[in-house]
Amino acid sequence: xxxxxxxxxxxxxxxxxxxxxxxxxxxxxxxxxxxxxxxxxxxxxxxxxxxxxxxxxxxxxxxxxxxxxxxxx
Amino acid sequence: xxxxxxxxxxxxxxxxxxxxxxxxxxxxxxxxxxxxxxxxxxxxxxxxxxxxxxxxxxxxxxxxxxxxxxxxxxxxxxxxxxxxxxxxxxxxxxxxxxxxxxxxxxxxxxxxxxxxxxxxxxxxxxxxxxxxxxxxxxxxxxxxxxxxxxxxxxxxxxxxxxxxxxxxxxxxxxxxxxxxxxxxxxxxxxxxxxxxxxxxxxxxxxxxxxxxxxxxxxxxxxxxxxxxxxxxxxxxxxxxxxxxxxxxxxxxxxxxxxxxxxxxxxxxxxxxxxxxxxxxxxxxxxxxxxxxxxxxxxxxxxxxxxxxxxxxxxxxxxxxxxxxxxxxxxxxxxxxxxxxxxxxxxxxxxxxxxxxxxxxxxxxxxxxxxxxxxxxxxxxxxxxxxxxxxxxxxxxxxxxxxxxxxxxxxxxxxxxxxxxxxxxxxxxxxxxxxxxxxxxxxxxxxxxxxxxxxxxxxxxxxxxxxxxxxxxxxxxxxxxxxxxxxxxxxxxxxxxxxxxxxxxxxxxxxxxxxxxxxxxxxxxxxxxxxxxxxxxxxxxxxxxxxxxx
Numbered sequence: 001x002x003x004x005x006x007x008x009x010x011x012x013x014x015x016x017x018x019x020x021x022x023x024x025x026x027x028x029x030x031x032x033x034x035x036x037x038x039x040x041x042x043x044x045x046x047x048x049x050x051x052x053x054x055x056x057x058x059x060x061x062x063x064x065x066x067x068x069x070x071x072x073x
Numbered sequence: 074x075x076x077x078x079x080x081x082x083x084x085x086x087x088x089x090x091x092x093x094x095x096x097x098x099x100x101x102x103x104x105x106x107x108x109x110x111x112x113x114x115x116x117x118x119x120x121x122x123x124x125x126x127x128x129x130x131x132x133x134x135x136x137x138x139x140x141x142x143x144x145x146x147x148x149x150x151x152x153x154x155x156x157x158x159x160x161x162x163x164x165x166x167x168x169x170x171x172x173x174x175x176x177x178x179x180x181x182x183x184x185x186x187x188x189x190x191x192x193x194x195x196x197x198x199x200x201x202x203x204x205x206x207x208x209x210x211x212x213x214x215x216x217x218x219x220x221x222x223x224x225x226x227x228x229x230x231x232x233x234x235x236x237x238x239x240x241x242x243x244x245x246x247x248x249x250x251x252x253x254x255x256x257x258x259x260x261x262x263x264x265x266x267x268x269x270x271x272x273x274x275x276x277x278x279x280x281x282x283x284x285x286x287x288x289x290x291x292x293x294x295x296x297x298x299x300x301x302x303x304x305x306x307x308x309x310x311x312x313x314x315x316x317x318x319x320x321x322x323x324x325x326x327x328x329x330x331x332x333x334x335x336x337x338x339x340x341x342x343x344x345x346x347x348x349x350x351x352x353x354x355x356x357x358x359x360x361x362x363x364x365x366x367x368x369x370x371x372x373x374x375x376x377x378x379x380x381x382x383x384x385x386x387x388x389x390x391x392x393x394x395x396x397x398x399x400x401x402x403x404x405x406x407x408x409x410x411x412x413x414x415x416x417x418x419x420x421x422x423x424x425x426x427x428x429x430x431x432x433x434x435x436x437x438x439x440x441x442x443x444x445x446x447x448x449x450x451x452x453x454x455x456x457x458x459x460x461x462x463x464x465x466x467x468x469x470x471x472x473x474x475x476x477x478x479x480x481x482x483x484x485x486x487x488x489x490x491x492x493x494x495x496x497x498x499x500x501x502x503x504x505x506x507x508x509x510x511x512x513x514x515x516x517x518x519x520x521x522x523x524x525x526x527x528x529x530x531x532x533x534x535x536x537x538x539x540x541x542x543x544x545x546x547x548x549x550x551x552x553x554x555x556x557x558x559x560x561x562x563x564x565x566x567x568x569x570x571x572x573x574x575x576x577x578x579x580x581x582x583x584x585x586x587x588x589x590x591x592x593x594x595x596x597x598x599x600x601x602x603x604x605x606x607x608x609x610x611x612x613x614x615x616x617x618x619x620x621x622x
Contacts, residue, residue, distance in 0.1 A: 031328035039151035
């Protein structure tokens, strides 16, 4: 699952480069430029991908990290 | 005058919040600078988001969309949604873990420890502070301009009408400004509004009060409050402006009517960047600009305030959505403002003013289309976005000076905890005064300068990434990265005419592929770091165990 999450991040970066919509001025629903709608999708996709990352690729155990003796603060 | 009263009440509320949060202050430097690692998920999300969303998010995005069209969203916002959260996830959590374990308060403490080098701090301190200062200037100057333009009167052949103040209320140096012929006039100055330099001073004073008394806890609370304010008021602004521009019975119909009046070049991504449009390669290199958050010193400090690693989960997930909520309305409204529904209806002097300075589009829209009460609230929303970044930056510079310079170079235990807070507070005052004084010089290309600062931080990103994920990074590699990043930044900055050339770009050698300067800087700093690390002796295994357990 970890690999799936990082695969999704790479996919988002590729999809962000939407060359296929470069000169497309279609209005979706009559009010939303298709380029904005596409990138709104990227934003929502990013949130979903990061949600998966917190579920399946979280890097540290959930408990508090103890401070070492002699720590600066 | 109504707007001014509402703005005054809002600033008063912030002062009260500062006083309230100072009552929660525990009296230690750890509490002053890091809120005793007590910030939970919600407050962390709001404070991090409020800090990363500067004046540029509201005022700049609207202005850019006014000039370039709706493609600005893909250029700057959706990429930030991916990259910012990536930085929180890959860097924030690890730095929080190490910071909590070894007691770091600043980035420089981490790099000194990781690279086993005292002098890396001497090299990094002026670079980090130097890159934050223009960022601060954007906030200070924008706050004054917003208050002034929102309270200013309308220019008519008979003079200024409906301004909050009569001519002569303030001294000439506050009221007069140079017009296009170079003459000092009231219309080109405050035009009946609250003088911008005085407004900037008041905003600086308010931020200073709650940072001075509340420290990081006050800053986090104020950021959360201000983030809620500017997000809600941003949505209200969108609704009001859409309804007024579209003139239809429903929001959807009004949006359709407003968007239908936009020409093709404002509806596509291909024309963003310049009159000829932007190359696809250059668009891709824009993805590197948001990497700057990985090296923002003020964000590092916010990361360390987290109560535990799990507190990062909400910010990581919600950050892209929050960016979307703020940016989509701003971009749409900015594009609509360029149509004949709004721009075409403005008096010629105002059209000329907007064409010369697109960053005043949002205040002009709000002032023209919303009533005075709503206009006042919306101004408060814009100020909220600006101040929620200023506070963290002021606190961070005060913290860095205290920890990385004063305490680091003083005899051990010679600076008491109480004295640390005292030094941080007084250095914050000094930085506020310096920033305010610089803002009086009114550097014209301050927004372009902001992009250069982001690029500078991005070029240092390889350093923090390698410090956390590459065992082979050595002291020499760290120095090479910083020197190459700063050297390439300085060279390209000079080559762009010190930000005067706003369309400045580079070309991949032997090709016609245009790229942003940041791509060259990141490449330069990364290669220098790798080569210098590989040709020098690797760090001791025992030392590395502390960071790569």
